[in-house]
Amino acid sequence: MLVALLTMYLLGGGLLGGAMVTPDDIDVISERVELIVIDPARTETAMQVLDELKTGIEEFDEMFIDSGDTLRDVYLEHTAGATEMLQAFEALNLKSGGSQQDALGLREQLKATITAEEWVRIFEGLES
Numbered sequence: 014m015l016v017a018l019l020t021m022y023l024l025g026g027g028l029l030g031g032a033m034v035t036p037d038d039i040d041v042i043s044e045r046v047e048l049i050v051i052d053p054a055r056t057e058t059a060m061q062v063l064d065e066l067k068t069g070i071e072e073f074d075e076m077f078i079d080s081g082d083t084l085r086d087v088y089l090e091h092t093a094g095a096t097e098m099l100q101a102f103e104a105l106n107l108k109s110g111g112s113q114q115d116a117l118g119l120r121e122q123l124k125a126t127i128t129a130e131e132w133v134r135i136f137e138g139l140e141s
Contacts, residue, residue: 034066046135058122058126059123059126069116077109083104084101
């Protein structure tokens with residue numbers, strides 16, 4: 014796992030390993046919510062959650078890119094040892110853990126706003 018993360022950072026930059034859902038995905042989901050969810054109050058609530066999620070994803074991606082720069086610098090520093098590299102990974106894990114918890118909370122809010130049937134229609138075809 015460590016090798017895969019290091020390869021992502023050093024060869025692909027943060028973009029290869031950023032958020033699993035992109036801001037463009039949120040735009041598509043938002044359009045589908047507006048078409049599928051008929052109740053205006055639930056639509057508005059869902060749109061607020063999606064806006065917050067999009068902002069969080071953009072912040073996460075920026076943090077991930079910045080962390081990639083830090084990891085690259087530590088990796089390329091000849092005097093740095095395994096301890097420094099592990100500390101850089103731990104710092105990234107702490108930062109990303111909070112972002113992931115926030116995203117999971119927003120997903121639960123979205124689920125509470127959208128019925129199971131609407132959910133299936135909104136996300137149909139977005140997998141992979």
